[in-house]
Amino acid sequence: MQGTREIKRRIKSVQNTKQITKAMxxxxxxxxxxAQERAEASRPYSDKMKEVITxxxxxxxxxxxxxxxxxxxxxxxxxxIGSDRGLAGxxxxxxxxxxxxxxxxRHQSSDEYVVFSIGRKARDFFKKREYPLIGEIIGISDSPTxxxxxxxxxxxxxxxxxxxxxxxxxxxxxxxxxxxxxPIEKKLLPLVATEEETQDVRTQIDFEPxxxxxxxVLLPRYAETLIYNALLEAKASEHSARMTxxxxxxxxxxxxxxxxxxxYNRARQASITQEISEIVAGANAL
Amino acid sequence: MxxxxxxxxxxxxxxxxxxxxxxxxxxxLGEIGILPKHAPFVTPLVISVVRIKKDGTEQEVAISGGFxxxxxEKIVILAESAELPAEIDIDRATAAKERAERYLAKIGAExxxxxxxxxxxxxxxxxxxxxxxx
Numbered sequence: 389m390q391g392t393r394e395i396k397r398r399i400k401s402v403q404n405t406k407q408i409t410k411a412m413x414x415x416x417x418x419x420x421x422x423a424q425e426r427a428e429a430s431r432p433y434s435d436k437m438k439e440v441i442t443x444x445x446x447x448x449x450x451x452x453x454x455x456x457x458x459x460x461x462x463x464x465x466x467x468x469i470g471s472d473r474g475l476a477g478x479x480x481x482x483x484x485x486x487x488x489x490x491x492x493x494r495h496q497s498s499d500e501y502v503v504f505s506i507g508r509k510a511r512d513f514f515k516k517r518e519y520p521l522i523g524e525i526i527g528i529s530d531s532p533t534x535x536x537x538x539x540x541x542x543x544x545x546x547x548x549x550x551x552x553x554x555x556x557x558x559x560x561x562x563x564x565x566x567x568x569x570x571p572i573e574k575k576l577l578p579l580v581a582t583e584e585e586t587q588d589v590r591t592q593i594d595f596e597p598x599x600x601x602x603x604x605v606l607l608p609r610y611a612e613t614l615i616y617n618a619l620l621e622a623k624a625s626e627h628s629a630r631m632t633x634x635x636x637x638x639x640x641x642x643x644x645x646x647x648x649x650x651x652y653n654r655a656r657q658a659s660i661t662q663e664i665s666e667i668v669a670g671a672n673a674l
Numbered sequence: 675m676x677x678x679x680x681x682x683x684x685x686x687x688x689x690x691x692x693x694x695x696x697x698x699x700x701x702x703l704g705e706i707g708i709l710p711k712h713a714p715f716v717t718p719l720v721i722s723v724v725r726i727k728k729d730g731t732e733q734e735v736a737i738s739g740g741f742x743x744x745x746x747e748k749i750v751i752l753a754e755s756a757e758l759p760a761e762i763d764i765d766r767a768t769a770a771k772e773r774a775e776r777y778l779a780k781i782g783a784e785x786x787x788x789x790x791x792x793x794x795x796x797x798x799x800x801x802x803x804x805x806x807x808x
Contacts (some may be wrong), residue, residue, distance in 0.1 A: 429687045
């Protein structure tokens with residue numbers, strides 16, 4: 389019976405796909421673990437910075453700094469962290485939908501906002517739809533270093549300080565668990581003075597040259613660090629999204645192979661039955 | 675000799691974390707040596723080599739700017755990057771130095787890139803200093 393060969397070929401091809409998705413799943417799992425470790429390793433740095441900033445802020449009554457100042461919002465910056473590669477389920481789609489939704493809700497015209505993008509998928513998306521894209525980075529490695537994003541983080545923070553836009557939001561996939569990531573948008577600038585009161589009556593700290601000077605250098609760095617942390621989290625989300633997507637792709641392939649094998653066996657049996665009945669019919673005719 | 679814990683932290687990892695006798699850093703106003711029981715203190719650091727004295731030996735760590743925080747329990751250095759001499763790739767640093775020098779010769783002192791190239795030159799020289807002095 390014709391068709392058996394085709395079915396066999398399908399099975400073979402699905403099997404190949406399954407092998408690939410399975411490998412990708414395992415790679416993503418390994419990368420996820422590494423990304424989580426990195427996110428863990430970056431925590432002491434930003435925690436420490438936060439601590440120092442809080443202690444300065446709590447001492448000096450009226451600290452003034454462009455990064456802390458709440459201005460009238462005329463223009464808003466969005467920093468969207470996507471991925472370079474696809475095959476990660478709804479990772480980019482969900483993220484970009486969230487970004488577009490937020491932008492649509494808040495702004496009437498495209499003069500009111502600008503967009504920075506990290507990742508090829510995000511860049512292509514915004515470019516194609518002609519969003520005011522003013523900064524982009526693609527080709528970030530799977531375990532990004534601080535140097536990778538320093539440039540764009542610096543640019544974004546500087547542009548805020550210079551008043552090109554009056555607030556800066558980060559849009560990225562928050563890592564909740566290995567199977568759950570949700571796109572969120574987070575206000576980065578102006579930096580919100582930490583509300584939790586860490587008034588553990590600490591001894592007076594000496595600043596050299598002065599508290600203001602220290603703050604001047606510290607705050608931009610802190611903002612950059614927060615961007616870096618968001619990137620690490622986004623990477624962890626990407627890997628886990630890919631892991632889940634590839635896991636279910638593997639399951640689907642398995643199921644498909646099952647169904648196809650069944651059809652194949654039926655067809656084979658049918659053709660054998662037919663052959664036998666032909667032979668019998670032929671023998672009877674003699 | 676009394677000791678105090680020193681931690682050098684970058685966004686990527688904790689580079690150093692040990693009990694030491696003395697730390698010598700370069701702040702914006704000059705070199706500062708910190709001994710145990712120093713008063714709480716915060717200062718920005720420039721691109722420099724941090725010298726760590728421990729049990730009569732001296733160790734160096736190249737940092738590319740950052741902060742020093744001294745509190746009663748420990749000394750913390752927050753740096754954008756920090757490397758122990760053994761980790762420094764001399765060839766790469768030399769290449770970076772030459773690249774920055776070429777670039778500096780080419781562009782005018784007015785451009786923003788000049789400052790950037792200058793900083794990267796400083797970082798390269800600093801790394802070489804730490805790596806070779808050992």
